[in-house]
Amino acid sequence: MKRRNFLKASATGLAASVMAAPAIAQTAPAIRWRMQTAWPRALDTVHGSAEALAKRVQSLTDGKFEIRVFAAPEIVPPPQIFDAVQNQTIEAGHVLSTFYIGKKMAYAFDAGVPFGLNLRQQHAWLFHGGGLAAMREVFAKAGLIQFAAGNVGVQMGGFYRKEIKTVEDLQGLKFRIGGFGGVVMRKLGVVPTQIATADIYPSLERGTIDAAEWIGPYDDEKLGLHKVAKFYYYPGWWEGSAQITILLNLAKWNELPPAYKEAFEMACHEQNVVLIAKYDALNPAALKRLIAQGVQLKQFPRAVLDACYKATMETLDEQAKADADFKKIHDSWKVFLDESNSWFRVAEASLDNYRYAAGRRR
């Protein structure tokens, strides 16, 4: 029997006593929150993850803590989710923190920085390298608290109407990209544009934009961009991995009973495992289907990656000079990144690279 049934039995069988003991009702209050995601309902991956999380929280709290999940833009458009959580229009937002770097560039470290930490490294930094606490200091200044709740991994580099053969091909490229990657690409002559999800396909079809990045094969396939732009580039270097964040109103979080907080954190950890597992299980077949439909899979040329890497390092230095919060996180993050890379290239990368090559030779 579920605990919620136990409580129900309790409430029925012991009604008189319960009414005489209001303290009990206080310790297990019924709480209803609203969480809006930044994703269309059709994304069973990221939006589905938010729904699964809410269901788990409810189950772990005997049905008492209910988080109703809304898709974008049912309450507010995605760029306004941050403000809506701040002003308690909603209690929670399910987002990528990079959507809000216009407010504070340091938020980028929460979601992923160009050529930055991969998923394993991001988890290590957040949960055992001081990253979670460091980011919470920054978000607290905005009256928010953030939770890692799933990751998308390395994304694809997007769909392009023309090949990118040289660094010069980036000049004037009208590219649907947001976040930190857009800031970096501006240095290389790219014209980054932010377009709402529903408008990406028609914009690319009409040639209003030359290219668009979205997520990875499984999600990209649903948008249908491969029908209007046949070059599909990798890797999406603008995030070492893309960490999904739940932004909560800090005052509302502080009001929660400890058991509800614990349930919420456990539900986030479940998504830290199963969301990426879902992507990793579904992306391979989706990539094969896209290629079967005529998509040309292309790796960004080395010279293009070199230019993007150089522009990224310049941008990181500039931002560190411009903002104390950015500098504080960047400086410790960079030490962590360099040390972590020096280990990951040993056991992990050497075995992965050997396996991938050997499997193809066989």
Add this chain to the structure above:
Amino acid sequence: MKRRNFLKASATGLAASVMAAPAIAQTAPAIRWRMQTAWPRALDTVHGSAEALAKRVQSLTDGKFEIRVFAAPEIVPPPQIFDAVQNQTIEAGHVLSTFYIGKKMAYAFDAGVPFGLNLRQQHAWLFHGGGLAAMREVFAKAGLIQFAAGNVGVQMGGFYRKEIKTVEDLQGLKFRIGGFGGVVMRKLGVVPTQIATADIYPSLERGTIDAAEWIGPYDDEKLGLHKVAKFYYYPGWWEGSAQITILLNLAKWNELPPAYKEAFEMACHEQNVVLIAKYDALNPAALKRLIAQGVQLKQFPRAVLDACYKATMETLDEQAKADADFKKIHDSWKVFLDESNSWFRVAEASLDNYRYAAGRRR
């Protein structure tokens, strides 16, 4: 206030009613289990993970479901944990499933197979590729049910008294290694030996063995093997990743209330995130310290890896012919592995490899 306090308040304030309603006590029974790990208490990583899991389960069940954690060999030696869970000497064991491939080779897929799935791929296979259910069919035949509860990642290849320069250098090598890797290495003339943890150091010091593999830098440093064998090889190709498993007695699991089962599964997922995060955060500095103490970091030569890969493929084929359970899991697992590799080498590996190289050039 914690739910356990709520229940305590309930029990105090409503004592008369509770005594009149024994059904309530039945729905939230106090349960005490014993779980033994296969690890010495000194390993704050894997043994610490089991202790953290037990604490979380207790917290999520209002203190009602208590799992007492024992280190190896406080109740039984690690090779006997499987039997001890089967015969209910203990309810749970915290192990690597490869310890028990002598009973059934198919258990290896639960922990990791040579040149097999990396951590991300293992999670994808288990949680979204049918792997968990497939493995449960096999373990159920032994009266057990298994849960993934943390991962060690790719391990190191161990400490060697002499360099391994050619395939011939493996001939007659007395190597402390267990599991599937030992089976494969026998084909190459290695003499695999299984030695209890406490005996590894003196055996290597005396030259009773020529080499020993244990875990990764952070754990290895504690054993001190670098003081008696200076060549430290990578990668530990005998598992694509090393998945920690909790083996439960199936009948005892089936007796648990659903809420306790849910708490247990959430606690496992937390460890699926935080154990590897801890390893990934601590291994880099440990590797640096080992190198500073004179350890020579070496990659297995390509020819050695090729020979090991070939011997692994032969072993997989032989085992598939010898055992129906092995064949059933292997055949679907192999399709998953090949498809997964074809995706991982695109976005993930290309960005990781670029990042690692660029960071070193800078």
